[in-house]
Amino acid sequence: MSIKVRYFASIREVLGRNGDELAARSGMTVAKVWQITAQIDAPVNTIVAVNEEFSDWQQSVSDGDEVAFFPPVTGG
């Protein structure tokens, strides 16, 4: 089972990379994905997306999912 992890903006900078590839157990939560890959506390207000949709830390991920972590958006 493989999860693609992506980081954007200040989170990308703090972690020093664009993302990670994670071989993961089924039923793992987004929070667990962060814990394993980032290995630091998530910045306050970190937003999570699963497969390009806003999600939350309790969401379970499946094989092939893309999980993204980023700060509050500031477009427009």
Added chain:
Amino acid sequence: MSIKVRYFASIREVLGRNGDELAARSGMTVAKVWQITAQIDAPVNTIVAVNEEFSDWQQSVSDGDEVAFFPPVTGG
């Protein structure tokens, strides 16, 4: 003393002319100007303007004033 009277849109059409020139007594009201020049009852909702400003039927007019009568506006 001379008052310039102007008619617009449906009022212009009903009266069959663009305006009138009125030799008038001082202190005459807009209502009196209409009565003398138009000689018919004013259509309901007729709007009056004196010197290019919205006004009312009780307004007194002075020498050189321009008085206009028109239906509700429909621009934009």
Added chain:
Amino acid sequence: MTVIVSEKAFLPWQVLADYERLRNGLQGQIGAATVFVGTLRSLSQGRPVEAMTLEHYPGMTEKYLQLICREAGEKWQILDSFVQHRYGRILPDEPIVLVAVWSEHRESAFKACRYIIDELKSRAPFWKQEQTDEGLRWVEKNT
């Protein structure tokens, strides 16, 4: 602040491009622009409209458009405003009115632009006469 009342047809986006290109003094300040364009539709109350003739009160029209723009500038923090309005004969799909407002932030631009078009519709002395297959008729109420 610029107000134009003219008979000739105009292209709103071209007008705005030209206006911004020639404008001086707001470099770096504008964060938001809001624009409204009103266009003649080819149906009115279910009847096909062949054309419309807009009568206006020259002088009073410009005066009230300027007044309305000034009022918008007193109510909201805006940097510039522009209104162009046609009179005379207008065909379906032709623009009738263009309102543009520039400001630092979008709230003021939206509010001021809406204010100008709403007030214009109730206070600027224009009168629409439609030409439909039933003949000419004065539009009695603005929507």
Added chain:
Amino acid sequence: MTVIVSEKAFLPWQVLADYERLRNGLQGQIGAATVFVGTLRSLSQGRPVEAMTLEHYPGMTEKYLQLICREAGEKWQILDSFVQHRYGRILPDEPIVLVAVWSEHRESAFKACRYIIDELKSRAPFWKQEQTDEGLRWVEKNT
């Protein structure tokens, strides 16, 4: 409904002129167009801004912009909508975002246009990094 996310600078009025010229099928129906343009100002919280870099999440960005436009179309009666948003390096006075909505009447156009830009600012995954005389800093909150 059209959504464009692109790196290259664009001229909003030119984009709209081209878009309307090539659009099919709404002849005679449009009575109102409302447009919003967001531009980079050269001052941010009192500091001069030399440039801004907009990072985005390719794919998710387009998806949410389309979703937001669809939502606007469900909430108000509109005929068409258009959004163009830049990413990458942007200089002061350059447009960042363009939102346009076409409808029969102005109420829907104003409401839908405002909805799209407000939702875009809170849901489209873009992140602004400003370059000021103090260096680079991530914009933390949208205004």
